Amino acid sequence: MDDLYREQIIDHYKNPRMKGTLDPHDISYEDDNPLCGDRLRIDVRLGADGRVSEAAFSGQGCAISMASADLLTESIIGKSLEDVRAIGKAEILEMLGIELSPVRLKCALLSLKVLKAGAYGLAEVHDLD
């Protein structure tokens, strides 16, 4: 637990690379977790080849959810939507480089849920818990 707040996470929380909104966009989705007050929106633009050309996130939340959103949006640049579909819990945890309790896992996975709900619809996200 002590290394939950590793430098990498604090850095992405305090100095996000991908924070903002995209207008126009090809994909945009927003969701919140009323239990902890996290709110997150992810915007995506696709290139002519159908791959992600730009991505951005906005909202507010804890360090885990915001760092995860920053890392995730950064990681999908250049990927096809099929590649994005393959991203799961394990990939998010690997990006964060930490282990999480069930409660904080929800924080880490909020960004993936928002992205997948935007890209493929809500039905895709039910198995993420």
Next chain:
Amino acid sequence: MTPATRSPTLDVARLREQFPVLAREMKPGVPLVYLDSTATSQKPLAVIEAMDLFYRRHNANIHRGVYQLAEEATAQFEAARARVAAFIGAAEPAEIIFTRNTTESINLVMRTWAQANLAAGDLILLTEMEHHSNIVPWQMLAAEKGVQLEFVPVSDDGLLVLPVYEKLLERRPKLVAVGHMSNVLGTINPVAEMSRQAHAAGAVVLVDGAQSVPHMKVNVRELGADFLAFSSHKMCGPTGIGILYGRRELLEKMPPFLGGGDMIRRVRLHEFSTNEIPHKFEAGTPAIAEVIGLGAAIGFLEAAGMDAIHAHEQDLIAYTLDRLSEVPGVRVYGPAPALRGGVASFVMQAAHPHDVAQILDADGVAVRAGHHCAMPLHERYGLMATTRASFYLYNTREEVDRLVAAVQKVNDIFA
């Protein structure tokens, strides 16, 4: 470190020995600092042993048994009821109804008294600082029957805006349902005066005592409460037991709550007649061992002294507010120490409440983060969540120091 906790009447060191969990280390060398008693309190040996003894020596279902064991169980169960009645100054044990928790106690009043006595257009007065359990049942009733809800606002410094309350009373509400002490701000509301005014306006008064009864002397007749709801598990007792006090006159006229065993006098195939109070409201086998545990908890609290407990917690909260004011970027909500109990909800500029709680946990400091079942109150302050530290008779100034050191660490990590 500051000198050992001084309290004129509480021997905190000796009290702490009575709570086995307080001896835990959360990892080697990191003792537990339990600052979440507003959510649930820890349990002393007296309570744990009373329940253990019941199951080892006296277990039987209560009422109607003619064998010795059942008589013992019934006597112990009803003795606990009498103890609860005396603890809150009820006129008689029959005015004490056992439920599952405060929430169920309030829902019982909604499903029985309010269903029978309120009609479309009638007004219920609540406050902005209520716990969800004293809001949602009334919203359900509003949806079903068309009763109206109005809310007494909360000031920036965490107090009810009483002139607005007095104005709302002119609309002659049928019910005023108010929390005695806020589980977020710690505010102790002037419920005795509010009851007097509500009665003058013709309203019935329900007091949510979940946070006050465990921490200070509460007397229903001095308070003027027609109903008082509270929970065993927040007052050193076991989970699974809530209490509803109601004035006999009201309880007798109310329809029953759940139907089944124990609540009836006689059953025929197509009809039943109800038992007398309080049994009319207690269908089915209750949590017998837990009620007996609650009786032991009250004995424990009375031995410590409710006034001493309250004084101790006021000392702790004053010290906490003082110490937290030294930490940059911390804002604590709620009124001055003299007007509140031992609850400190705060936000930090540097980090989200969940991150704060997690960093505190790494140092063994157990606090809660979130909306604490008071989303409307958080919205009132433009907040989604707070981190909350709350105290009970077993907490010490040294633990407050541990809290403050961990809060400072949050600033270091996010610097």
